[in-house]
Amino acid sequence: xxxxxxxxxxxxxxxxxxxxxxxxxxxxxxxxxxxxxxxxxxxxxxxxxxxxxxxxxxxxxxxxxxxxxxxxxxxxxxxxxxxxxxxxxxxxxxxxxxxxxxxxxxxxxxxxxxxxxxxxxxxxxxxxxxxxxxxxxxxxxxxxxxxxxxxxxxxxxxxxxxxxxxxxxxxxxxxxxxxxxxxxxxxxxxxxxxxxxxxxxxxxxxxxxxxxxxxxxxxxxxxxxxxxxxxxxxxxxxxxxxxxxxxxxxxxxxxxxxxxxxxxxxxxxxxxxxxxxxxxxxxxxxxxxxxxxxxxxxxxxxxxxxxxxxxxxxxxxxxxxxxxxxx
Ligand code: AMP
Ligand code: TRP
Numbered sequence: 001x002x003x004x005x006x007x008x009x010x011x012x013x014x015x016x017x018x019x020x021x022x023x024x025x026x027x028x029x030x031x032x033x034x035x036x037x038x039x040x041x042x043x044x045x046x047x048x049x050x051x052x053x054x055x056x057x058x059x060x061x062x063x064x065x066x067x068x069x070x071x072x073x074x075x076x077x078x079x080x081x082x083x084x085x086x087x088x089x090x091x092x093x094x095x096x097x098x099x100x101x102x103x104x105x106x107x108x109x110x111x112x113x114x115x116x117x118x119x120x121x122x123x124x125x126x127x128x129x130x131x132x133x134x135x136x137x138x139x140x141x142x143x144x145x146x147x148x149x150x151x152x153x154x155x156x157x158x159x160x161x162x163x164x165x166x167x168x169x170x171x172x173x174x175x176x177x178x179x180x181x182x183x184x185x186x187x188x189x190x191x192x193x194x195x196x197x198x199x200x201x202x203x204x205x206x207x208x209x210x211x212x213x214x215x216x217x218x219x220x221x222x223x224x225x226x227x228x229x230x231x232x233x234x235x236x237x238x239x240x241x242x243x244x245x246x247x248x249x250x251x252x253x254x255x256x257x258x259x260x261x262x263x264x265x266x267x268x269x270x271x272x273x274x275x276x277x278x279x280x281x282x283x284x285x286x287x288x289x290x291x292x293x294x295x296x297x298x299x300x301x302x303x304x305x306x307x308x309x310x311x312x313x314x315x316x317x318x319x320x321x322x323x324x325x326x327x
Contacts, residue, residue, distance in 0.1 A: 005143040007032055008176075010041035010083070010136060013060040014052065015199030017067055018207040019279065020187035023250045024148030028181055030072035032146060038078040039140050039309060040068055045083045045090065046132060049125040050114070065298055067210060070289035081305030083136065088313035093128070093135040095320055096161050099168075100131050104160065108153060134158035139313040141174040149185040150196060152178055169323040173316075184250050190224035193239035208279060211287060218276040232263035232271050241268075244275055251278040 009029055011021060029040055042064045047057060061082060068080055083089050105111065108130055115122030133154050137145055138161070145155055155178040162173040189195045189206035197207045205220045212220070227238035234245055234256050248271070249259050263271055293301075321327035 004035065004037045006140055006174075007036040007038040007144050007146060007179075008041070008137050008140045008142040009039075009146050010043040010046075011064060012043050012047045013057065013064040014047045014050070016207075016209040016211065017064070018187075018197050018199065018209050019247065019251075020148065020197035020207070021199075022071065022210060023184035023187055023247070024181065025146060026068070026071045026073075027184070027250070028146040028179065029068075029078075032144075032179070033074060033077050036144065038073075039142075040073050040078055040080050041083050041136060041309075042068075042081070043083045043133075043136065046129060049123060049129050062295065062298055065302060066290050066293050069293055069298075069301070070286050075301045075305070079305045079308045080301060081309045082302055085302070085306035086139075086309045086313050088139055088310070088317040089132065089135050092139055092313075092317055092320060093132040095324065096134055096138075096165075097128055097131045099161055099164055100128075100134075100157075104157060105130065108157070110150065110154070130154045130157050131161070134161050137176050138162055138173045139316045140309075141312075141316065142176045143174060144179045145176050146179040146181075148187075149180055152180060165320075169320075172319060172323060183246060187247065188239060188243040190220055190243075193225065193243050210283060211290070212283070214280045214284075217279050217283070221272050221276040221279070224272065226268050230267065232266065232268070233260055241271070244271060248275045248278055251275075251282045 007029075009025060011017065011025065029038065032038060042061055044057065044061050065080060065082075069075065073080060105127055111122070111127055111129070115126055119127075134157060137158050145151075145158075147155065155176065159175050162175050166172055187197045189197050189201055189203070190208070191201070191203040191206035195201075195206070199207070201207050205223050208217055208220055221244075224244060225240050226244075227240045229238060229241075232241060232245065234242055236242055245259055248254075249256060252259075254262070262274075318327065
């Protein structure tokens with residue numbers, strides 16, 4: 001029987017999703033559904049590595065499921081589920097935490113960022129976060145993990161943990177590969193092109209959220225910082241314009257050459273105007289679709305997803321326990 005290769009990815013139900021999350025990750029999730037068996041998870045157990053209001057977290061978990069669906073993740077073809085519905089994620093994370101080393105976790109740059117450099121005060125869960133991520137991926141014998149560039153280091157750790165386990169206990173896990181898009185893997189903040197666009201940007205104009213209304217989008221793009229010079233060309237030494245052009249390219253589906261030709265002889269005002277139109281046009285139907293799913297429909301999709309996920313995850317976990325002599 002022909003077996004399709006497997007994909008796993010996820011996003012945290014915190015903050016608001018922005019076009020960086022979409023262009024760096026979710027857009028690819030949708031495209032990969034045709035050729036792979038896909039698992040797309042709402043990683044609420046990762047969310048609690050930082051303080052969350054319980055009521056808001058529950059709401060955001062369902063909202064994120066709506067966003068996956070509205071973006072085009074098809075529950076008939078892909079498995080969509082909530083991480084906490086499958087207890088094997090926490091169980092395998094414990095096992096892997098007994099294999100991982102303090103030193104390898106200490107090297108994770110995201111911990112340094114999110115822990116604000118204060119390890120004494122940071123939560124232990126924030127420190128072991130990448131182990132839970134490795135558990136997510138390895139439970140499904142995943143071949144490919146579509147993520148933005150900021151997750152590359154976590155994927156390398158996942159591969160190291162899988163290789164070590166296979167070596168010490170015998171072949172158990174598929175070694176996953178990252179899938180990082182050539183264009184869009186790191187969309188920058190509109191307010192500061194040296195930083196990535198982020199859910200927690202202090203500057204409210206830095207990120208365009210997927211649910212922003214048209215006026216807000218236009219305003220944020222109008223205020224976006226630009227570089228010196230006037231030419232509108234893809235040029236990494238001019239990161240602000242490069243970022244705006246990249247967003248334009250991905251939103252319109254044009255090639256780089258077509259984008260440059262479109263703006264030849266035009267100024268930054270034109271770039272911002274046309275970019276705002278492209279983003280607004282792109283998000284309008286998406287925002288309509290987000291409203292389509294009521295709680296009952298959503299509940300059914302997530303329950304079906306959890307069942308399918310549990311079956312595969314518990315088979316992997318059983319194998320792990322047997323190999324370690326704990327079952
Ligand atoms: P998160 O919201 O942190 O769970 O991220 C969900 C996905 O979006 C991950 O695959 C990230 O790598 C990706 N992502 C987050 N920020 C950006 C960005 N600024 N540019 C591209 N991809 C991003
Ligand atoms: N750490 C990822 C992020 O912040 C989210 C995530 C958790 C994930 N588990 C995963 C991504 C497994 C891919 C695969 O973006």
